[in-house]
Amino acid sequence: MTRTRTAIRGGLVITAADELHADVLIEDGRIAALAAHGSDAAAWETERSLDATGKYVIPGGVDAHTHMDFPFGGTFSSDDFATGTKAAAWGGTTTIVDFAVQTKGHPLREGLDHWHAKADAQCSVDYAFHMILSDVNEGTLKEMDLLVEEGITSFKLFMAYPGVFYSDDGQILRAMQRTAANGGLIMMHAENGIAIDVLVEQALAAGRTDPRHHGEVRRALLEAEATHRAIQLARVAGSPLYVVHVSAEEAVAELSQARRLGLPVFGETCPQYLFLSTDNLAEPDFEGAKYVCSTPLRPREHQAALWRGLRTNDLQVVSTDHCPFCFSGQKELGRGDFSKIPNGMPGVEHRMDLLHQAVLEGHIGRRRWIEIACATPARMFGLYPKKGTIAPGADADVVIYDPHAEQTLSADTHHMNVDYSAYEGKRITGQVETVLSRGETVIDRRTYTGRAGHGQYVPRGTCQLLG
Numbered sequence: 210m211t212r213t214r215t216a217i218r219g220g221l222v223i224t225a226a227d228e229l230h231a232d233v234l235i236e237d238g239r240i241a242a243l244a245a246h247g248s249d250a251a252a253w254e255t256e257r258s259l260d261a262t263g264k265y266v267i268p269g270g271v272d273a274h275t276h277m278d279f280p281f282g283g284t285f286s287s288d289d290f291a292t293g294t295k296a297a298a299w300g301g302t303t304t305i306v307d308f309a310v311q312t313k314g315h316p317l318r319e320g321l322d323h324w325h326a327k328a329d330a331q332c333s334v335d336y337a338f339h340m341i342l343s344d345v346n347e348g349t350l351k352e353m354d355l356l357v358e359e360g361i362t363s364f365k366l367f368m369a370y371p372g373v374f375y376s377d378d379g380q381i382l383r384a385m386q387r388t389a390a391n392g393g394l395i396m397m398h399a400e401n402g403i404a405i406d407v408l409v410e411q412a413l414a415a416g417r418t419d420p421r422h423h424g425e426v427r428r429a430l431l432e433a434e435a436t437h438r439a440i441q442l443a444r445v446a447g448s449p450l451y452v453v454h455v456s457a458e459e460a461v462a463e464l465s466q467a468r469r470l471g472l473p474v475f476g477e478t479c480p481q482y483l484f485l486s487t488d489n490l491a492e493p494d495f496e497g498a499k500y501v502c503s504t505p506l507r508p509r510e511h512q513a514a515l516w517r518g519l520r521t522n523d524l525q526v527v528s529t530d531h532c533p534f535c536f537s538g539q540k541e542l543g544r545g546d547f548s549k550i551p552n553g554m555p556g557v558e559h560r561m562d563l564l565h566q567a568v569l570e571g572h573i574g575r576r577r578w579i580e581i582a583c584a585t586p587a588r589m590f591g592l593y594p595k596k597g598t599i600a601p602g603a604d605a606d607v608v609i610y611d612p613h614a615e616q617t618l619s620a621d622t623h624h625m626n627v628d629y630s631a632y633e634g635k636r637i638t639g640q641v642e643t644v645l646s647r648g649e650t651v652i653d654r655r656t657y658t659g660r661a662g663h664g665q666y667v668p669r670g671t672c673q674l675l676g
């Protein structure tokens with residue numbers, strides 16, 4: 210490796226813990242030092258100096274929930290690892306944790322190998338994997354131990370999607386018991402899928418086939434019920450629990466109650482639940498299909514509880530659940546039957562910007578922005594302090610962020626491989642200017658300078674928020 214020394218000078222360094230008017234020295238792909246403007250930093254001899262005057266210098270984002278090239282509803286999400294990680298870089302995200310999928314009846318190992326084949330040599334930024342368990346049995350339970358040792362330390366289970374990814378309560382309990390012993394973390398898709406399927410069948414039989422009915426049948430109470438049940442099962446197993454894509458106020462209440470009891474229960478929400486609502490699902494001419502994801506978008510009134518949860522730390526992480534499907538040819542599979550609309554929305558490019566907008570709107574503070582988008586996801590999934598902060602020894606995954614730049618989100622200008630934007634026309638103040646990944650410039654003043662294959666696979670440790 211070349212011993213290139215880079216200094217980022219003049220910016221305001223923001224981490225989850227501090228705001229410092231400091232220069233940052235980068236050497237061999239890592240942060241080497243921080244020093245107050247004009248102090249020791251003046252003497253640094255460097256080959257390269259980046260001017261961050263008037264800008265923020267923040268850790269690269271850690272998006273702990275993406276689905277690149279993900280099979281769902283007879284099709285695949287439209288971003289692969291090449292296009293999706295490039296879009297991530299554009300949006301200031303320098304690490305993704307994607308979900309490798311176990312095919313029912315096949316070993317976890319096979320699913321993992323398959324995910325490496327999709328991702329290796331394709332990524333512009335660093336990547337790690339969780340594992341989706343489609344099939345909890347003696348064999349896969351044993352394999353979980355091996356995976357934890359190798360750096361796949363989290364496992365997603367589904368209480369939704371009977372016949373596809375669904376696990377019953379017995380399977381969930383067994384998997385939780387296993388992670389209680391091996392140090393892994395269960396990530397739960399908490400919706401009562403058995404009850405939802407009854408409501409889906411009844412809605413379709415009554416001719417209620419439009420996208421908005423997707424939101425209506427996936428009742429908030431059925432998210433809350435599943436969240437409650439998952440928490441109780443985790444208590445019985447003595448395991449920690451991470452609930453993904455929390456959208457309902459009633460589910461946040463379940464998490465708050467568990468945390469008041471001191472239980473190791475964590476929650477994630479996503480920008481779509483913070484900024485969009487059932488109003489979008491109700492857009493005419495099948496446009497609502499663009500917003501079909503599960504858990505579903507909720508009535509706008511739920512948003513206050515999500516923001517409150519993020520402020521009180523009853524919710525700890527904002528990830529995107531990036532799972533794009535083109536409107537043309539993919540979302541359209543569900544015309545006349547909302548249950549056939551592939552579930553998922555694009556977002557990997559916009560998380561850092563949308564959350565900066567939330568800072569400007571007074572929902573969260575600046576350090577909390579970095580905490581929920583960088584530091585805590587890194588800690589939650591065993592990547593800290595390599596990822597998620599700016600400190601000596603950390604990977605030099607650094608974003609120079611212009612807090613005053615104005616932009617308008619649009620499918621015409623985004624870099625995700627999808628033919629619509631869920632935020633078309635939304636005005637944002639703040640924009641990623643330059644992005645370094647392990648010291649290499651991947652976005653240079655709004656020009657992509659990265660390459661597929663720069664991104665490295667990162668094996669993870671266990672959750673760093675326990676004990």
Ligand code: URP
Pocket residue numbers: 276398454501502503504530532552553554
């Ligand atoms: O609708 C969604 N969220 N699609 C991706 C799969 C999942 O459940 O996270």
Ligand code: ZN
Pocket residue numbers: 219220221230231246
């Ligand atoms: Zn300064």
Ligand code: ZN
Pocket residue numbers: 398453454503504
């Ligand atoms: Zn899910």
Ligand code: ZN
Pocket residue numbers: 274275276530532
């Ligand atoms: Zn997901």
